[in-house]
Amino acid sequence: MPKQVDHRERREAIARALWRVVEQRGVTQLTMRVVAQEAGMSLGQLQHYFASRTAMLSFAMDFASEQTSVRVQQGLEKLGDRPHPRDVLRLTLAEMLPLHADARATSRMSAAYVLEALHDEAVHEQARRGLVQGRALVEQLVRQAIADGHIDSGRDPATETNLLLALTGFTSLIELDVIEPQDALAAIDVHLDRLFRSA
Amino acid sequence: MPKQVDHRERREAIARALWRVVEQRGVTQLTMRVVAQEAGMSLGQLQHYFASRTAMLSFAMDFASEQTSVRVQQGLEKLGDRPHPRDVLRLTLAEMLPLHADARATSRMSAAYVLEALHDEAVHEQARRGLVQGRALVEQLVRQAIADGHIDSGRDPATETNLLLALTGFTSLIELDVIEPQDALAAIDVHLDRLFRSA
């Protein structure tokens, strides 16, 4: 047979091609043919790695979450050994906004997936699980920051977590050129300042 | 000829049918045939009122913005003559979240439209104009509240406006059942409390 191929690697390459399609041509162009072309392979070849369009989307979405985590993790390493929770939150929020190509692609993927999730139980569960998990991480961070005295103990961890996550609402404002990326970052800084200043 | 028909009225009926399709079956089912069926008319009849799918979407989107404004306006009347700006903002934000059928429909329409806007210049401009206008209204409200001493004069109107609009980021959290509607409203109240408390 032809040289054995790393399926996982191939699937990731396809997923990245899919992101490029979403970012550059839009969700309506998210067809197996277009993705195959973008990935530089035939439709038949793509179907060899993904039995169905749904399976392809599902993988691409999980991979997007995963890569976002990786980007955050890489950013954290630059912050040194024991980074201030304020910086961790700032980095995390910044990576969830469409501020550079990769983040923009994964952000748009998420948006499209959420829309698709609203009427597909399986997709809904997958998307929900990812978000719940991410939210839990942020809440844990907030609780620890309160315990460590970085955040006023009068703050409710759950509410503060929700307010932080809501800041991803900047996404559509940025995408539609209503505000500039730096405006969003400035607002995030103001919010974080208030959250940590009160300690 | 057959009885004269109010075109505007017919178009609004079609737009509402379109919303129902978006809300109940999802964006992928947003086809002229399905919308026609939901509106209880033939495909040909629908085409008599909208020459193209794009024209139909464009109208439905404008109508959605318009109806959201109307809902806010109606809510404001219940607040009496000179409502507190805090209540005005709370009402406005609440109407933008998917908390009841109409709001959910228009919210999902917006989300779908934003996604489509990213790769269609005309749609982008239409969506952008609507958002910029809405943002201007909120900023004016914030500026007035500062001038009236309801909000601390140390606050930057632009940044505070952006933070308020970012709270629409609760939308996806609510849609995916990550948080409950009351959690979102509680968080909004906390944010507004802080904004107005400092005065």
Added chain:
DNA sequence: AGGATTATAAGTCAGATGTATTATGTCAAC
């Protein structure tokens, strides 16, 4: 060496979609 297995390519198919065309019915104006 040769059979088994896999990667890749190409073609086919049924269904759906937006749009265009045509037909039919209805009613107002002259």
Added chain:
DNA sequence: GTTGACATAATACATCTGACTTATAATCCT
């Protein structure tokens, strides 16, 4: 009563979609 503008319906059509099938070539394993 005939004409013409309008509402509605039905159908046709080219295109695109995901899924499936088939064909070919490459290499692994025995």
